[in-house]
Amino acid sequence: MVDRNGATVTEAEVLAECEWTRELDEFSSARVVINPSGNCCERLANIEPWRHSLHIFRDGAAVWNGPIVQPEWRWGQVELFAADPLAWLDRRVPHESIRFGDSDLTDIASWLIEDGFAPDDPGHTVVVAGRTGVNGGRAYTRNVGQTLDHLRDLADTGLDFTAVGSTIILLPEDFRESVGRLTDADLPEGLVVAKDGSGLVTRWIIAGSEESGVMEEDGGRDEYYGLLERYEEQTSITSAASALGAARAKRRASLPAPVFLDTQQVTISPDAAIDVPTLVPGWCLDVTTTSTCKTVAQRLKISGLKVSEKGGSESDPGGESVSVQLAASGAEVAA
Numbered sequence: 001m002v003d004r005n006g007a008t009v010t011e012a013e014v015l016a017e018c019e020w021t022r023e024l025d026e027f028s029s030a031r032v033v034i035n036p037s038g039n040c041c042e043r044l045a046n047i048e049p050w051r052h053s054l055h056i057f058r059d060g061a062a063v064w065n066g067p068i069v070q071p072e073w074r075w076g077q078v079e080l081f082a083a084d085p086l087a088w089l090d091r092r093v094p095h096e097s098i099r100f101g102d103s104d105l106t107d108i109a110s111w112l113i114e115d116g117f118a119p120d121d122p123g124h125t126v127v128v129a130g131r132t133g134v135n136g137g138r139a140y141t142r143n144v145g146q147t148l149d150h151l152r153d154l155a156d157t158g159l160d161f162t163a164v165g166s167t168i169i170l171l172p173e174d175f176r177e178s179v180g181r182l183t184d185a186d187l188p189e190g191l192v193v194a195k196d197g198s199g200l201v202t203r204w205i206i207a208g209s210e211e212s213g214v215m216e217e218d219g220g221r222d223e224y225y226g227l228l229e230r231y232e233e234q235t236s237i238t239s240a241a242s243a244l245g246a247a248r249a250k251r252r253a254s255l256p257a258p259v260f261l262d263t264q265q266v267t268i269s270p271d272a273a274i275d276v277p278t279l280v281p282g283w284c285l286d287v288t289t290t291s292t293c294k295t296v297a298q299r300l301k302i303s304g305l306k307v308s309e310k311g312g313s314e315s316d317p318g319g320e321s322v323s324v325q326l327a328a329s330g331a332e333v334a335a
Contacts, residue, residue, distance in 0.1 A: 015035075024160055024303045026086070027163065030056060048068075054068050068081070085163055093143050093146060100137055102135045105135075108154060109170050115147070122166075124167070134249060138154075139236055157246035176299065177283055178286050184290065186271070191291065194261075197257055202221065204251050218244065225255070284301050284302065287300050300327060302325070303327045305323075307320065
């Protein structure tokens with residue numbers, strides 16, 4: 001646990017439970033349960049939400065950090081709930097008005113992040129893993145809207161973002177770099193393969209700001225699925241080109257019916273040829289499974305990661321559980 005001035009408040013001498021996640025296009029969370037003793041108990045009594053941060057290490061390497069948002073004290077136990085640095089942007093607003101013309105979405109997202117942290121920076125780095133190739137006009141007004149909501153809007157139109165420690169990564173939705181491979185042997189408890197019919201749309205209509213008056217569409221009646229239409233307003237859009245780009249990005253992600261693979265209720269085998277710290281949302285895993293009636297053999301994007309561990313006891317050895325959520329990438333959907 002670290003103070004905002006950089007000083008260490010205390011370390012968890014007896015860590016009973018630890019759970020941390022990574023999320024795509026959203027802030028992630030972590031939870032630890034500590035059995036305090038001695039000076040550790042006194043120091044944990046002083047933990048304050050948003051003032052102090054939780055830092056988690058796995059095999060000596062930093063894997064997660066972010067502000068503690070809710071400490072809870074019980075008899076002989078302290079439980080801390082935390083969120084990653086993107087959560088700060090959920091409590092920030094644009095600090096100046098700006099209008100973007102023909103700008104890549106990664107440039108717009110970078111500005112939103114830098115502006116959001118400018119008045120009070122807890123320490124962050126922005127890394128652009130790849131440009132989206134989606135250009136479009138956007139406008140933001142000082143003090144209007146939460147910064148993270150503006151980032152979420154961009155994530156609906158061709159951009160992905162995630163946080164790893166204090167680094168915020170921006171990348172295109174069709175990013176294809178793989179960090180490993182999973183087969184049925186790596187998932188001994190089974191998995192769930194699903195097609196999300198609620199996300200299937202064949203025609204998108206995107207309206208921009210009232211001032212711009214723009215409205216663009218992409219798609220139409222599909223020969224296989226028929227006609228499924230959605231209308232959405234994005235008030236930050238200022239040009240027809242950006243509205244059209246948003247509609248095209250949304251159609252790529254929603255046609256055909258998106259495929260999802262979830263191992264949330266099971267754990268990946270410790271013998272799987274993957275390195276847990278490299279499981280970053282936005283990157284991909286090559287998946288081959290024939291364990292269900294729906295055979296899957298394709299590259300899928302990591303949309304979520306959950307790592308949890310319980311301390312052992314005389315009757316229970318404890319251990320680590322690693323699960324991932326995967327979905328078809330923009331490139332796979334388009335194919």
